Amino acid sequence: MSDLPYSINTENGVRYFSCKLLDGVDFLSHAFGSRQGGVSEGHFSTLNLSAAVGDDEANVLQNRQLFCRALGINTQQVFGVNQVHGNNVLVIDKQLLAKWQTGKLKQAISADAMVTDQPGVALTVLTADCLPIIIVDPQNRAVAMVHAGWRGTCRGVIQQTLNRLAECYGGSPDNWLIGMGPCIGDCCYEVGSEVVNIFRESYPDWHIYCSYKGDKWSFDLTGANISQLLKAGVRPENICKLNMCSACHPEDFFSYRKTNGATGRMMSLVMLK
Ligand SMILES: [Zn+2]
Incomplete structure (x- = not known):
């Protein structure tokens, strides 16, 4: 057993990561996907899971099947939203789920977070640098999946999701478990001063995750979201x-x-069994 807080899993060549904290929750499936184990080529090599970035459609379809098979879920269970870097949280209740399962939901709903207490639906986000965040309420058996880039982070998408989880299912953040996936680190995330100024205006703790290195600003996307989580009462x-x-x-x-x-997208996923 390594000291890392996460596990590295490979199933038929499909590589994905999982949080040990969440591996222990028996009613849950979750994964942070990598780009390894698919059939796409070139920029999309190999496990691109987005059909909206110019990759060959048949390859994306096959990648979805490979990814789902590795996780032991059905491609029919994969639910995604139209990610728009906002703070809208979609509640997936029985009614919405039934509408989707019977093919009556004609297009993806625009949102950057989803919450549900319904089993059998895999909440997913697609990323390539943005931060995927999983929230689990073990007491009330509810989950959330969040897509956070700097815009969504600034718009408080994580706080909105915590609020919505509490409203819909009860519970409070001090009992919830959080898994944060791969994203661009502050080592590589250079931002303009206009981005820093936006955070400076709204967040007194901006200096914790915006730092001036050399002559450039860098942004710690994970750190900014952790800061909001802790402020909301999540335990470190x-x-x-x-x-x-x-x-x-x-x-x-x-x-x-x-x-x-010029690149593909990884998929992150959480599902109540
Ligand atoms: Zn880096």
């Missing part, structure tokens, strides 16, 4: 972070920044 020992920079590890992760946008 209940947060598991991968701490792997997507731009520093091109063999494992797609990175939008590193490639000027």
Whole structure:
């Protein structure tokens, strides 16, 4: 057993990461995907899971099957949203789920977070540098999946998701477990002073995750979200972070920044069994 807070798993060549903190929750499936184990080529090599970035459609479809099979879930269970860097939280209740399962939901709903207490639906986000965050309420058997880039972080998407979880299912953040996936690290995430100024105006703790190195600002995306989680009452020992920079590890992760946008997307997933 390694000292790392996460596990590295390989199943039929599909590589994914999981938080040990969440591995112990028996009613849960979760994964932070990598780019390894698929059939796509070139920029999308190999496990690109987005059909909206110019990759061959048949390859994306096959990648979805390979990824799902590795996790022991059905592709029909994969639920995604149209990610727009906002703070809208979609509640997936029985009604919405039934509508989706019967093919009556004609297009993806725009949102950057999802919450549910319904088993059998895998909440997913697609990323290449942005931060995927899983929230688990073990008492009330509810989960959330969040997509956070700097814009969503600034708009408080994580806080909105915590609020929505509490409203919908009861419970409070001091009992919740958090898994934070791979994203661009402050080693590689240079931002303009206009980004720093936006945080400075709204967040008194901005200096914890915005730092001036050399003559440039860098942004700690994971740190900014941890700061909001702690402020909301999440306990530090209940947060598991991968701490792997997507731009520093091109063999494992797609990175939008590193490639000027010519790249695929990884999938992160959480599901109540
Ligand atoms: Zn880096």
